Amino acid sequence: MQLFVLVNDTPYGVMGLRARHITTRLPARYRTDIQYREAGKWEELRRFTRHIAIHRPDLIYVMNVGYAGGGAALMARSRYGIPYVLDHGDPSYELLKNSGRPAWEAFLVRAAEWTMLHTADAIVARGARLFEALGQMHPDTVHYLPDGVDTERFKPLDVTDLRRRLNLEGSLTVGVIGSVVWSSRFEICYGWDIVEAMYRLKNKPVKGIVVGDGTGIPFLKERARQYGIEDRILFTGRVPHEEVPQYINLMDVCISTQTNDSVGQGRTTAKLPEYLACGRFVIATEVGGATGMIRENGFLLPYQGIHDPGHPARLAERLGWLLDHPEALGQGLQGVEIAKRHFEYTALANRLAAVFDRIVPGSR
Numbered sequence: 001m002q003l004f005v006l007v008n009d010t011p012y013g014v015m016g017l018r019a020r021h022i023t024t025r026l027p028a029r030y031r032t033d034i035q036y037r038e039a040g041k042w043e044e045l046r047r048f049t050r051h052i053a054i055h056r057p058d059l060i061y062v063m064n065v066g067y068a069g070g071g072a073a074l075m076a077r078s079r080y081g082i083p084y085v086l087d088h089g090d091p092s093y094e095l096l097k098n099s100g101r102p103a104w105e106a107f108l109v110r111a112a113e114w115t116m117l118h119t120a121d122a123i124v125a126r127g128a129r130l131f132e133a134l135g136q137m138h139p140d141t142v143h144y145l146p147d148g149v150d151t152e153r154f155k156p157l158d159v160t161d162l163r164r165r166l167n168l169e170g171s172l173t174v175g176v177i178g179s180v181v182w183s184s185r186f187e188i189c190y191g192w193d194i195v196e197a198m199y200r201l202k203n204k205p206v207k208g209i210v211v212g213d214g215t216g217i218p219f220l221k222e223r224a225r226q227y228g229i230e231d232r233i234l235f236t237g238r239v240p241h242e243e244v245p246q247y248i249n250l251m252d253v254c255i256s257t258q259t260n261d262s263v264g265q266g267r268t269t270a271k272l273p274e275y276l277a278c279g280r281f282v283i284a285t286e287v288g289g290a291t292g293m294i295r296e297n298g299f300l301l302p303y304q305g306i307h308d309p310g311h312p313a314r315l316a317e318r319l320g321w322l323l324d325h326p327e328a329l330g331q332g333l334q335g336v337e338i339a340k341r342h343f344e345y346t347a348l349a350n351r352l353a354a355v356f357d358r359i360v361p362g363s364r
Contacts, residue, residue, distance in 0.1 A: 001360055004057040005034040006048055006073060008066025012241065014179075014270045015063040018087075021150060023061075025349035030356070033057070041067040048072035052082070059360050060084035062120075065113045074119060083121040083359050087145075088130065121359050124352065128289055143355050146289065148345040149273035153242075156279040156333065157249040166234060168207055168250065172323055174198075175209030175251035177244065178271055182216035186307045189216025192223075193257055196312030197319060199227040204323055208233040211247050248278045252329055253322065255315070256284035259306045273343035276335030281328070283318055285311070293342070297334040 005023055009015035016036055023032045035051060037044045045068045052060070052072060060076060062069045062084055073084040117123060123138060124145045125131035131144040163169055174194060182189045194208040210220065210233065217235060224230050239247055248254065254275040272290060275282050282298035284290035294300050301314050322328060 001030055001059065001356070002055065002057040003030050003032045003059050003061060003356070004052060004055070005032060005061045005063065006069035007034060007036045007063040008069045009036065009063065010038055011036045015087075017241065018148065018270070019061075019063050021148060021345045022349050022352060025346050026353055027350075030353070037066065037068045044068035045071045049075055052076045052080070056080060057082060059356060061087065061356075062116070063087045064089065065109070065116055067112060070112055070116050074115065077119065085122045085124060085355065085359065086116050086120040087124045087126070088117070088134070089126040089147075090130075122355050124355065128292065143351070145348055145351055145355075146343060147270040147273055148348045149277045149339050149343045151277050151336075151340050151344055154245045154248070154274045154277035154339070155336065157245060159246050159249045162246055163250055166250070168209075168234070171205045171207040172253065172319065172326070173207055173209055173251050174253045174255060174319060175211065175247075176255050176257075176271075177211035177248060177274075180210065180212050180214035180216035180220065182214070182219055187219075188307050189214070189219065190257075191216070191220055193312050193315055194255060195220050195223050195227070195229075195233060197316040198224075198229050198232045200312065200316035201319060202227070202229055202232065204320065206232075206319060206323065209236070209247070209251055210234070211236045211239055211244075213238045244274070245278060248274060248280060251280055253319065254278075254280040254282050256282055256290055257303070257311070258285050258287040258290065260285070260287045260303045260308075273339050277339035277343070279333040279336045281322070281332035282335065283315065293335075293338055295334075296331050297338070298332065 005019050007015050007019045019034055023034065026032065035048055048068055049072045060073045060082055062073045064087065076082040077084055123134055123142045125134055125142055126145065126147050128144060131142060134142045176191050176194060178190050180190045191210040194210065198206065198208045221235060224233050236247065256269060256272050256275065258269065272293065276293060282294055284294050284298060284300055285303035286300040287303055291300065299318050301311065301318065303311055
């Protein structure tokens, strides 16, 4: 079966990585062609549409709601009768609205999202809560397929040399990894709570690590400067994906903060499976996919709304406890088995193939 994968992301974004990891593990009967969005949305819409017209695939797999991939899939379905599957992770309208973008843009995205959800032949939901919500509206077409991890690459590693080189020896290290995008509406971004917690623990042997780049980095650095803790937080910038497992293993404690709204409640997030696979101790907000994955291997913290001013103090209190009880960090190793059982890409690929087979039965 000829499968076209239309990724509303670059080859090295989260969706690009998910597309490659899953489709390369599909059974041999699938001939896969992955197309990434690397230019403007309208230019890529034309390119995707032209590519489909020439090759006429049996099935299209769209990664995330987007004008380019979604528009091309809708036209292919209307013009050639080619079915498509939507891989959906975040309520796009809510996510865009929270970022502070113009209201008209958010409503256009809402219209695109509604159209794709109601015309897709199947929907793959990456979050358990999103799966439940969509399942009430589309009970026969929604399937749960969480964010995955390659447990051959993401695993506990000895990073003693890297830790020494980055001057992190003798400190409890607390970190996040991901895209650091500033929300002008709420004046927070990924990693904001680490900066605030480091300020509250400025006299303790603890250091923060923020791996990734984005519009929020200058704001976090400025806040660290105002607090006088520039030397307590390491901003690495973007690192090559093949080096990400080393940087996760640099972190004694990985932070997974999801907002308590429809966006956070619907997520597992791509990073949580990676944190678990590396055997890290995880402190997560009690929201979304983390609630079922964090037990003795970490802490779950309450979180209210989108910006919870009380969260950094609760986080700092738990980190202070770990400073006094460092032996508890070893319990993070329980996450390795959790990652293998729930998030291994090979198992996810087999489940995705079963979804495809229902839509194009002749592919078996």
